[in-house]
Amino acid sequence: MNKVFQGLEKQHGRFSKAWKTALALLGLVVFLLPLGARAATDIIKEIHVERRGGGAAESASVLAFVSAKVGDEINRNVIAKDVKSLQKSERFSYVETKVERVASGYSLTFVVDPKLRIRRLEIVGADYLGNKKVRELLELGAGDIADDATIAAHALKVHESYHKKYFPETKLTWTITPVTGMDVADVRIEVREGARATVKEINFVGNDHVSARQLRRAMKQQREWWLSFITDDGTYNPDDVATDREALRRAYLDRGYLDVEVSELTVRPAGKKGLSVDAQITEGAPYHVSGVSCTGVTKFAEQDVLAALRLQVGELAAMTNLERNAQIIRDYYGARGYIRTGVDININTDTHQHTAAIVYGVREGLLSSIRNIRIRGNTRTKDKVIRRELTVSPGELFNEVRVRNSQKRLQNMGYFKFVDVTPLSTSKTNEYDLAVDVEEDRTGQFMVGAGFSSIDSLVGFMELSQGNFDLFNWPYFTGGGQKLKLRLQGGSTRRDVDLSFVEPYFLDHRLLLGVDLYQHDSFYYSTEYNQKDTGGRLTLGQPLGGFDRLNYIYGLDSFNIYDVSTNASTLIQQEAGARVKSSFTLELVHDSRDKVFVPTSGNRTSFSAQLAGGPLGGDTDEYGFQARSTQFFPLWFDHVLNVRGQMAVVDSYGSSDRVPLFDRLFLGGPQTLRGFKYREVGPTDGAPNYEPIGGQSMAFASAEYTLPIVEKVRLAGFYDVGMSWQDAYYFNFSHLNSDVGLGIRLDFPGFPIQLDYAWPIHADDFNNHPSGRFSFSIGYVY
Numbered sequence: 001m002n003k004v005f006q007g008l009e010k011q012h013g014r015f016s017k018a019w020k021t022a023l024a025l026l027g028l029v030v031f032l033l034p035l036g037a038r039a040a041t042d043i044i045k046e047i048h049v050e051r052r053g054g055g056a057a058e059s060a061s062v063l064a065f066v067s068a069k070v071g072d073e074i075n076r077n078v079i080a081k082d083v084k085s086l087q088k089s090e091r092f093s094y095v096e097t098k099v100e101r102v103a104s105g106y107s108l109t110f111v112v113d114p115k116l117r118i119r120r121l122e123i124v125g126a127d128y129l130g131n132k133k134v135r136e137l138l139e140l141g142a143g144d145i146a147d148d149a150t151i152a153a154h155a156l157k158v159h160e161s162y163h164k165k166y167f168p169e170t171k172l173t174w175t176i177t178p179v180t181g182m183d184v185a186d187v188r189i190e191v192r193e194g195a196r197a198t199v200k201e202i203n204f205v206g207n208d209h210v211s212a213r214q215l216r217r218a219m220k221q222q223r224e225w226w227l228s229f230i231t232d233d234g235t236y237n238p239d240d241v242a243t244d245r246e247a248l249r250r251a252y253l254d255r256g257y258l259d260v261e262v263s264e265l266t267v268r269p270a271g272k273k274g275l276s277v278d279a280q281i282t283e284g285a286p287y288h289v290s291g292v293s294c295t296g297v298t299k300f301a302e303q304d305v306l307a308a309l310r311l312q313v314g315e316l317a318a319m320t321n322l323e324r325n326a327q328i329i330r331d332y333y334g335a336r337g338y339i340r341t342g343v344d345i346n347i348n349t350d351t352h353q354h355t356a357a358i359v360y361g362v363r364e365g366l367l368s369s370i371r372n373i374r375i376r377g378n379t380r381t382k383d384k385v386i387r388r389e390l391t392v393s394p395g396e397l398f399n400e401v402r403v404r405n406s407q408k409r410l411q412n413m414g415y416f417k418f419v420d421v422t423p424l425s426t427s428k429t430n431e432y433d434l435a436v437d438v439e440e441d442r443t444g445q446f447m448v449g450a451g452f453s454s455i456d457s458l459v460g461f462m463e464l465s466q467g468n469f470d471l472f473n474w475p476y477f478t479g480g481g482q483k484l485k486l487r488l489q490g491g492s493t494r495r496d497v498d499l500s501f502v503e504p505y506f507l508d509h510r511l512l513l514g515v516d517l518y519q520h521d522s523f524y525y526s527t528e529y530n531q532k533d534t535g536g537r538l539t540l541g542q543p544l545g546g547f548d549r550l551n552y553i554y555g556l557d558s559f560n561i562y563d564v565s566t567n568a569s570t571l572i573q574q575e576a577g578a579r580v581k582s583s584f585t586l587e588l589v590h591d592s593r594d595k596v597f598v599p600t601s602g603n604r605t606s607f608s609a610q611l612a613g614g615p616l617g618g619d620t621d622e623y624g625f626q627a628r629s630t631q632f633f634p635l636w637f638d639h640v641l642n643v644r645g646q647m648a649v650v651d652s653y654g655s656s657d658r659v660p661l662f663d664r665l666f667l668g669g670p671q672t673l674r675g676f677k678y679r680e681v682g683p684t685d686g687a688p689n690y691e692p693i694g695g696q697s698m699a700f701a702s703a704e705y706t707l708p709i710v711e712k713v714r715l716a717g718f719y720d721v722g723m724s725w726q727d728a729y730y731f732n733f734s735h736l737n738s739d740v741g742l743g744i745r746l747d748f749p750g751f752p753i754q755l756d757y758a759w760p761i762h763a764d765d766f767n768n769h770p771s772g773r774f775s776f777s778i779g780y781v782y
Helices: 002-041 059-063 076-088 131-138 148-164 212-218 238-253 302-307 319-334 383-387 400-412
Strands: 044-051 092-102 105-114 117-124 171-178 184-192 198-205 266-269 274-282 288-295 342-350 355-363 369-376 416-425 431-440 444-453 457-469 482-491 494-503 512-522 530-545 548-562 577-591 602-612 622-634 640-652 697-710 713-725 737-746 753-762 773-778
Touching: 044 059, 059 105, 076 092, 076 105, 117 131, 131 148, 131 184, 148 171, 148 184, 198 212, 212 238, 238 274, 288 302, 319 342, 319 355, 319 400, 369 383, 400 416, 400 431, 713 753
Parallel strands: 044 105, 117 184, 198 274, 288 355, 369 431
Antiparallel strands: 092 105, 171 184, 266 274, 342 355, 416 431, 444 457, 457 482, 482 494, 494 512, 512 530, 530 548, 548 577, 577 602, 602 622, 622 640, 640 697, 697 713, 713 737, 737 753, 753 773
């Protein structure tokens, strides 16, 4: 029996193992079947497009922005991205999705509300500008989006145009009428122009010590006058009126009136179409400085800081001067490495004595150094071109004054739209990185034009220039800080070709290398002959520090006097033919002008000595000296006084018995004595032709006063005086030519125009008291 049970137990064991295996397989199948079913049912089976609120929608315009496709696995992230893509297309004002389970998968529906498009645009009410002009300004038409945001954005140009025409209250309203069953709408825009306004009067009450004229000049809002059609003065601008209250207060503070009060400016009608701007002023009394002191000064002796100030006891407590001296204290610290020093101006007034004790509260900065200099944003200009203009270096004290000067140097290069130089904090509190951020500007220029000059009549020109040239950067040739210019010029009286190249840092040193090649064929010098000049210059310029430079110039030129009239004098006929001139010039230049083009302050002075022939070879043995200087004085309200003068002497030596015609000294014309014909001031060859032959000594001076009328337009009044004498080193100031005149300056970059009319005051015997003259020229001479 026991054996029987034992056999049954063995069979049962084998049976149990088989069942366990079967059950495990069955469980695996049961587990995998749902997974397979789930995978099959997570598929997108269909995609639909519906319009919100019902109705058909154009599927292609929606699906073009959708990445989900039939057969893809359903994915919430993909669907979310598709919704964002539809929203960014700006074609739909509403986007939504619906996901529904269908047999063996999902149905994906995009519900959209397409933005309406303009079918018809109607404009009414634009009586002044005209409905057609408003339509052009809106830049809207059939097919454009018709919603409030779009129309409002396009309406800004209409508002700006009306504002320029003195309509400050113009309003635009519109209605959008959808077309049933279509994605289009009819748009009707109504223009309400409002009244045209100009400021006829600006009145002040209480201005006993500052004139109304001085106060009006301090304001942005100006009144109408006879040149308003050019200047736009008189256009009412509420924003300007709002800020002019502080401008008037500032005008008094800058005159020491520290207690001044200015009321809110009021605007009222003046006449039928005019406005009056009125201001009530309580001046008080002017204050004078009774004492100057500093607080918070611990790094330096207080008397040393005060000694740097330019503020004296007894002078007017003018706010501009107080602020200027606060900057002097900041610079005192900043130049010694104490960056971010703050200075507060505390004014303690004595209302009885009308005096002010000035206390400068100093918040001393931390002595810091420069760790690294980071240059950012220079996509074309090489790093080294920027770094060589910086006057600070890594490892030095953080000199804020030099950093500010470095920023100005970079701005004056003309390579960048934007320059910002700022300190960046590092892991050390007393160490900063200097960030130099720039935004590249266009430095290449191609100009084609034509003009008329009183010297050379009708002239056309073509000019190609690159102010940030790089001779070795193929194929772009930009970014190296070099300058290249090619100019072709031709007309009825001249044919010129000029090519110039400048490397400001020759061999990576502060040594300027200049190469100039030219050919000038001139028919306007004289009615008796023509002159053709061909040659070149090689210049090495060495900076001497500050604003000074020493130039070494070698020139090799060929001068050809040809087509000499048979009626010309013997003196002129003997000049006929070609001569070679080999010369060396030493020139010292000082240039502290604030700007090269249309300066308002500073000085440019040059002294030069030239030797030609002799050991240098050529056909011309001569020498000469020249001194030129021009000074700009900034006056009130952007007025500028320019005083310039010139003296020169030229003489022959060695084998040359005379100074050739092409090197003699002439005056007269748009660039010198404007009341006289070109080159006709000075000696002539006598009867019967009286042809100008120039002199060997010359002196000239001019004073010109300019004032701005509108942007890039200035009026000028001037006085010129000078003479050219026949002999070298002969100056007879009792025999001078002079004139006085008026002019207009059109300060167009690259194409400045000078229009003048001058009346002679004194004339030499050769000119026989000529009448007034009009002159027109391109370019200014400084």
